[in-house]
Amino acid sequence: MQTAALSDPIETVDLETRLLIVDDDPGIRELTAAFLVSHGYVVDVAEDAAAMRTALVRHTYALVVLDVMMPGEDGLSVLRSLERTTAPPVIIMSVIGEEVDRIVGLEMGADDYIAKPANPRELLARIRSVLRRNQPRLDMIAAAAVASSARLYLRFADWRLDPLGRQLFDPDDVLINLSDGEFRLLIALVEHPRRVLTRDFLLDLSRGANAEHFDRAIDVQISRLRRKLQRSDGRGGDDLVRTVRNEGYMFTADVERR
Known part of the structure; x- marks a missing residue:
């Protein structure tokens, strides 16, 4: 009992x-x-x-x-x-x-x-x-x-970007933490794939209220973003965001919205 x-x-x-x-x-x-x-x-x-x-x-x-x-x-x-x-x-x-x-x-x-x-x-x-x-x-x-x-994601090279939720997932579906500046910069790149974007253009699209107004600010942000886009096998960042000498940067991957 x-x-x-x-x-x-x-x-x-x-x-x-x-x-x-x-x-x-x-x-x-x-x-x-x-x-x-x-x-x-x-x-x-x-x-x-x-x-x-x-x-x-x-x-x-x-x-x-x-x-x-x-x-x-x-x-x-x-x-x-x-x-x-x-x-x-x-x-x-x-x-x-x-x-x-x-x-x-x-x-x-x-x-x-x-x-x-x-x-x-x-x-x-x-x-x-x-x-x-x-x-x-x-x-x-x-x-x-x-x-x-039912939300649409921006997908590229097995990565997944949620514009509304402001979240990035790597190919293993791991959430990657992005600062506000990194998120804005990535959105600017992903929404203009395979086009050369000047530093001024990227600065205008990605800067916050307190952004620094000089080219090197974008170079630093690009460097940080490339590290975030690095895959576990070493591929990713530099391949996805290419430097175009004397002009700016190009996002090299095809992008799908689904």
Whole structure:
């Protein structure tokens, strides 16, 4: 009878209810994921902030379970960077006794808090509670994801540029971080493929409000952009953006909008 009392029946869950577990401890990640999968959820895992951001780009999540203490960028920093209107609900986890993490996390917009090591059944109960409370928000996120899936991308040499979302994905579908200036410059190049563009022309199209008004500003930005466009096999940047001596630069790849 005691075993029956402790058993937790599997709750019927929409198969598209996808969760993301972010924790640098592989044991905790896999055990937590396996437990939640056994209760009907689709679960992905990420080992750090960078992997979390890549996962958020690739999938629409109903909820994120986020560890606070991670090497590199910590969980609170990641939480602070999320766009509140479009990001999924977040449950933060921190070691027992770190009261400041709980308070700061909730003030930053976390939907709930659970101490580590977390009891799997308590975590499951909190996930269910947060999902119920946030159903209208989740409906809006799902609708936005459907609209985004119909978005047109600028595609070149196996790269994918999202002009509306201001995001660049490499041939392995990894999100590449671009500064505002790099994004503007890339858009200018991609929208004028196989044409020689002068430095003045690129400066006019890509500069922000505080841009420097001299040719070398574009040369520096081009150099940075080429590094961002470098593939893991070494190909990319210099091949895609060619220097035309005494004239400017040319984007050499064919570009499709689809």
